[in-house]
Amino acid sequence: xxxxxxxxxxxxxxxxxxxxxxxxxxxxxxxxxxxxxxxxxxxxxxxxxxxxxxxxxxxxxxxxxxxxxxxxxxxxxxxxxxxxxxxxxxxxxxxxxxxxxxxxxxxxxx
Amino acid sequence: xxxxxxxxxxxxxxxxxxxxxxxxxxxxxxxxxxxxxxxxxxxxxxxxxxxxxxxxxxxxxxxxxxxxxxxxxxxxxxxxxxxxxxxxxxxxxxxxxxxxxxxxxxxxxxxxxxxx
Numbered sequence: 001x002x003x004x005x006x007x008x009x010x011x012x013x014x015x016x017x018x019x020x021x022x023x024x025x026x027x028x029x030x031x032x033x034x035x036x037x038x039x040x041x042x043x044x045x046x047x048x049x050x051x052x053x054x055x056x057x058x059x060x061x062x063x064x065x066x067x068x069x070x071x072x073x074x075x076x077x078x079x080x081x082x083x084x085x086x087x088x089x090x091x092x093x094x095x096x097x098x099x100x101x102x103x104x105x106x107x108x109x110x
Numbered sequence: 111x112x113x114x115x116x117x118x119x120x121x122x123x124x125x126x127x128x129x130x131x132x133x134x135x136x137x138x139x140x141x142x143x144x145x146x147x148x149x150x151x152x153x154x155x156x157x158x159x160x161x162x163x164x165x166x167x168x169x170x171x172x173x174x175x176x177x178x179x180x181x182x183x184x185x186x187x188x189x190x191x192x193x194x195x196x197x198x199x200x201x202x203x204x205x206x207x208x209x210x211x212x213x214x215x216x217x218x219x220x221x222x223x224x225x226x
Contacts, residue, residue: 030211031211032211032212034214036215041219042219042220043112043114043200043202043217043218043219043220044153044200044202044215044217045112045217046214046215046216049212049214091211092211093211094209094211095209095211096141096204096206096208096209096210096211096213096215097143097155097158097166097208098145098153098155098215099155100152100153100154101152102152103152
């Protein structure tokens with residue numbers, strides 16, 4: 001299984017952009033890149049996913065490197081509510097079961 | 111609110127007790143999942159149901175028994191648990207049958223289980 005590597009933690013100030021990196025050097029051509037986050041005392045929440053092209057939605061943007069060996073989740077203006085653990089997950093084609101790693105704990109300061 | 115509810119939210123049980131966790135999704139989804147989140151360990155998949163049939167059983171001990179009576183409900187029956195089974199048990203659902211890597215999962219708030 002292709003694996004992902006994320007920093008253990010990152011810090012940000014409120015109202016500033018946040019770039020959360022994820023390395024997946026062994027990704028295969030048909031693996032989808034999914035991002036979920038887990039706020040304190042809650043279940044995980046879907047954020048965004050993509051295959052090759054950059055993706056935007058109301059929550060975030062996903063920038064995927066041209067060689068697909070890394071990706072970056074971008075929160076354009078961090079709020080206190082964005083403090084959570086962010087998980088980068090690869091899903092092979094034909095597979096929908098999520099395999100969570102340790103993720104990145106994002107701390108947001110006022 | 112994600113459209114996935116779990117009851118109870120907290121449960122304390124002895125090792126000889128039998129209890130059940132309930133999950134209900136109000137989204138019309140076709141796949142449902144049980145995950146376990148232990149302290150200091152990543153979330154791990156336990157079971158997957160797709161169109162009411164179990165399609166994945168991730169080497170879970172037999173003291174955990176899932177049941178999916180219809181597409182909206184999922185149960186996890188517990189018996190003779192061990193203290194190390196104390197964890198947050200999370201239910202999730204996804205719209206399409208399991209196996210679609212473009213689909214997304216919606217999680218419930220979880221049941222915090224403590225085994226004494």
